Amino acid sequence: MSTPNDLYYTENHEWISLDGEEGVVGITEHAQEELGDIVYVELPTVDEGLDQFEEFGVIESVKAVSDVFTPVSCVVTEINESLMDQPELINEDPYGDGWLIKVELKDKSELDELMDSNEYKTFLEGE
Amino acid sequence: MKKTSLYDEHLNLGAKIINFGSWQMPVQYSGIIEEHKAVRNAAGLFDASHMGEVLISGKDALNLVQRLITNDASQMKAGKVIYSPMCYEDGGIVDDLLVYKLENDQYMMVVNASNTTKDLRWINKNAELFENVDVVDKSEYYALIALQGPLSLQIISSIMDEGMDKGISDLKYYSFVKTEVNGIDAIVSRTGYTGELGFEIYLEKGKAAPVWSMLLEAGNKKGLKPAGLGARDTLRLEKAMCLYGNDIDETTNPLEADLAWTVELSKEDFNGKKELEKVKEAGIDRKLVGFVMSERGIPRHGYEVKVEGKVVGEVTSGSYSPSLDRNIGLAYIDKEYTSIGRKIDISIRKRDVNAKIVEKPFI
Structure with missing residues (x-):
C-alpha cells in the first residue's frame, strides 16, 4: 500500500501535500481501494472556506457513498475539474491526477494534528 | 458468519469479502465495472451458494406450492422452472423465489439467502394444512454456481462429457436438466440474475470447488471473469429485476412491484389472493x-x-x-x-x- 513520505494523513484516509502556502488534498491509495470503482465526485466551489475536518465533498463508487473531509482549515483555490468526466482518475492515480482540491491553508500548525507516512502506515495496520 | 464451500477459492482469487446477511461473500474480484462488462460481453462466474434450497415432496407437494406462491405451478412439467413471489395473507411479499419441478410430487424452491429461515417457518406453517407433504431444507447440501454471459454455453459445454452437453445446448430458458458436469451430479438450469444467456449449477457442496476451478480455467481465454455480489447487483438492476429487501419486501405487493405477470388470480385459493384481488379491483x-x-x-x-x-x-x-x-x-x-x-x-x-x-x- 503506497503512502508517500511527503504527505500528511488523516484517520479518514485523506492526504494533504504542502507547497509554500498552497495545499493539495486527495484520498489515499487505501481509501480508493476500499471504495472500488469510483463513478461520481462532488466537490466544493472555489473560494469556499472550510474548517478543519469539515466535510467538503462526496465520492461515490458503484456500491458506496463516502464523504470527504478537509485535513486543515482552508479556502478552496481550485478543484480538479477533470474528475467530473473521469472520476476513475482517483482509482488510477490517487496521489497524482486523482487529487481533489487545492487550498490555501489558514493555520499551518493544524498539520501537527495529522499523521506522517509512518504513522499512517501503522494506523492502517491497526484498522 | 457462514462461508460457502468456495470461500477459499475467492480468497485465492483476491476477492474483497463482505458480510452479506449471515454470509461472508465476495463483493468483487478485479472490480465491479470490469466484472459487469465481462458478463455482458463474454461470461462471469458467480458463487450463489448462499441461496436457500427447500425440497417439497409428497402427494400434496403441488397443493402446498400452489398455496405458497402467486404464480401457477399446476401446468409445469418436470424439468421446468418458474419465478414467483410468495406472499403473506395480506399480500405482502415474504420472498421471491424459483420453483423447480424435479418430478411429479417433488419441487425445489430456491429462496434468498437472507430469507431462508423466515421462509422455512412460513412454508412449514402452511405445510400443516396438508397431510402428505414433506418440507426439507437442503440449503446446507447444495452449492450453487452461476455461469452467466453470451459465452456461457460454450464454456459449460467444454467441460461436459460428450452427450451430456447436448442436454445443455437444447435447454430452453427456465428449464433444467439433471446431468453430470465433469462427472459430478448436478442440476443445471438455464436461469440467472443477469438477463444474459446463462446457467445455474446446483451441486453437492463438497464437490463445487473443482467445478468452479474448471469453469474458470475453461473460460479464462474467452474472457470469463469471477464476478461478485457488486456486479450481480448492477447486472440485475439494468434488467430491472427486483432485489428482495430493496425493491420488494413484506410491505410491498406483487402488483405494485410490476410483477402482475407472476400473479395468477384465477387459480384456487393461495396466500394473499383475497388482498391482491382487492388491490387489482381498486387499482394500485x-x-x-x-x-x-x-x-x-x-x-x-x-x-x-x-x-x-x-x-x-x-x-x-x-x-x-x-x-x-x-x-x-x-x-x-x-x-x-x-x-x-x-x-x-x-x-x-x-x-x-x-x-x-x-x-x-x-x-
Whole structure:
C-alpha cells in the first residue's frame, strides 16, 4: 500500500501535500481501494472556506457513498475539474491526477494534528 | 458468519469479502465495472451458494406450492422452472423465489439467502394444512454456481462429457436438466440474475470447488471473469429485476412491484389472493418504475422522489450503470406520476436532481 513520505494523513484516509502556502488534498491509495470503482465526485466551489475536518465533498463508487473531509482549515483555490468526466482518475492515480482540491491553508500548525507516512502506515495496520 | 464451500477459492482469487446477511461473500474480484462488462460481453462466474434450497415432496407437494406462491405451478412439467413471489395473507411479499419441478410430487424452491429461515417457518406453517407433504431444507447440501454471459454455453459445454452437453445446448430458458458436469451430479438450469444467456449449477457442496476451478480455467481465454455480489447487483438492476429487501419486501405487493405477470388470480385459493384481488379491483396506489438521471448524481435506496417539490415516491435501487454509462434507478411512485417520459426529481443530499421515467428493463 503506497503512502508517500511527503504527505500528511488523516484517520479518514485523506492526504494533504504542502507547497509554500498552497495545499493539495486527495484520498489515499487505501481509501480508493476500499471504495472500488469510483463513478461520481462532488466537490466544493472555489473560494469556499472550510474548517478543519469539515466535510467538503462526496465520492461515490458503484456500491458506496463516502464523504470527504478537509485535513486543515482552508479556502478552496481550485478543484480538479477533470474528475467530473473521469472520476476513475482517483482509482488510477490517487496521489497524482486523482487529487481533489487545492487550498490555501489558514493555520499551518493544524498539520501537527495529522499523521506522517509512518504513522499512517501503522494506523492502517491497526484498522 | 457462514462461508460457502468456495470461500477459499475467492480468497485465492483476491476477492474483497463482505458480510452479506449471515454470509461472508465476495463483493468483487478485479472490480465491479470490469466484472459487469465481462458478463455482458463474454461470461462471469458467480458463487450463489448462499441461496436457500427447500425440497417439497409428497402427494400434496403441488397443493402446498400452489398455496405458497402467486404464480401457477399446476401446468409445469418436470424439468421446468418458474419465478414467483410468495406472499403473506395480506399480500405482502415474504420472498421471491424459483420453483423447480424435479418430478411429479417433488419441487425445489430456491429462496434468498437472507430469507431462508423466515421462509422455512412460513412454508412449514402452511405445510400443516396438508397431510402428505414433506418440507426439507437442503440449503446446507447444495452449492450453487452461476455461469452467466453470451459465452456461457460454450464454456459449460467444454467441460461436459460428450452427450451430456447436448442436454445443455437444447435447454430452453427456465428449464433444467439433471446431468453430470465433469462427472459430478448436478442440476443445471438455464436461469440467472443477469438477463444474459446463462446457467445455474446446483451441486453437492463438497464437490463445487473443482467445478468452479474448471469453469474458470475453461473460460479464462474467452474472457470469463469471477464476478461478485457488486456486479450481480448492477447486472440485475439494468434488467430491472427486483432485489428482495430493496425493491420488494413484506410491505410491498406483487402488483405494485410490476410483477402482475407472476400473479395468477384465477387459480384456487393461495396466500394473499383475497388482498391482491382487492388491490387489482381498486387499482394500485403506487408503482415500481425505472428512471434515468438527466443530471449528475447517483440515486440510492431510500432517496425521495419529487414532482414540483412534492414527495411522490421513494428510490428502492439505484446505481451507476456500466452498460449505459448513466445513472439509473427503480422507485415506487404514486400511480398518477408514473407515465413513461415524465420528468421527476430525485432528492440527493437535499438537492433536487432531474431524472426521467423510462421503460423497463433499462437495456
